[in-house]
Amino acid sequence: MKIAQVIDHLIQYERGEIEVKKFGSQKEAGKLIKLDHDTDRDKILYGQSHLDDQCTGIVTTCWPSVEVIRKTHLYGANLIICHEAMFWNHGDHTTWLKENHNETFAEKKRLLDQYKIVVRRDHDHLHSGIPASESPDGWADGIFYGYAQELGWTKYMQNFSGIPLYFDFPAGTTARNIAQHLIAKLHLNGCRIEGDLDTPVRKAIIPLHNLGDANEIINLINQEKIDCVLTMEMIDFTLAEYIRDSNMLGLNKAIVQIGHFNTEEAGMHYMQKWLPEAIKNTEIPVNFIQSGDMYHFIAES
Structure with missing residues (x-):
């Protein structure tokens, strides 16, 4: 061929x-x-x-x-x-x-x-999508569906069409647990966490690219009561500041970041x-x- x-x-x-x-x-x-x-x-x-x-x-x-x-x-x-x-x-x-x-x-x-x-x-x-039997319309974002498959997280996925991608994790999950799982399964050297390492995580999200202006993402986190943001990029002066302040106020927020690639x-x-x-x-x-x-x-x- x-x-x-x-x-x-x-x-x-x-x-x-x-x-x-x-x-x-x-x-x-x-x-x-x-x-x-x-x-x-x-x-x-x-x-x-x-x-x-x-x-x-x-x-x-x-x-x-x-x-x-x-x-x-x-x-x-x-x-x-x-x-x-x-x-x-x-x-x-x-x-x-x-x-x-x-x-x-x-x-x-x-x-x-x-x-x-x-x-x-x-x-x-x-x-745009690859065939996926679990998805309601038969299609799933090939990158993020693959991400969930590799991590064993498809059972936690709440949508299949790409970012923002939502996960509902079981009780007892923490930001530290998620970071350790990512490092082990994806063969990484480490991970960055914003907020308390032991922040309880039930609702997590992979947002769109975090390249500076985070107003839409911050509104979404607030409205949907997101506990953990699995960011591809970490920008210090917007989203990271918001998560840090929220965590200091006891509002149960954390970022787990491993990088875009x-x-x-x-x-x-x-x-x-x-x-x-x-x-x-x-x-x-x-x-x-x-x-x-x-x-x-x-x-x-």
Whole structure:
């Protein structure tokens, strides 16, 4: 099977429609948008000239780091399906890197050329949905459903269509318990917690990206009486301040944060399980390579 055919089958397997989220224009909320084969995000990031090559193996990962590229070659694979951009900017534009003779870009590109690897980003299509029997409409966000599957949390999920993603945890769960579970199951170096480590957690949420303005998220936490926020990003001057003040007032709030890639990579690990069915080929080897925890932690002794 050619690499181009693998990609076409994957896109056909995914739902290919996204709903305009609650945050943003309320007039547009609930509207479905049909995705094209390629989007601003979902496209060939590298290796366009090798799409007609026979696929020798597939690697799924969150971010195609240099180490992931090297390991892909060692596996004998020539297709990487990643979730995030490869060249450090939204849209994966490279003109600015070429014009400035960026040496990291040149070396990473040299590796890809040497190994004849195709890199395809699967972002919007994957979030749009994969088949899931537990979901009321038969679809679930491929990243966050995979996240819940990898953690054994599908029984706690309250929705399947993506973020904001809600979990109802059993009595006795704490922020510390959740952090320890994340570290162990996702093979991480550590975790950051805002608030009391032993904050009781019944209602938790993964919100939209926390990139600064947290007004909508704070309102949602207050209205829904959320105990714990499982953030991908931690911004000190808005949401983190709110959670800290709430905790100091005894209002039972905590943040458990492991990072953006560490959160979403679980979905790419889960992709390894269903990808052979999606591409209608069980002979092509499919492997997951963890991009690896980006963070190291030095704690005061």
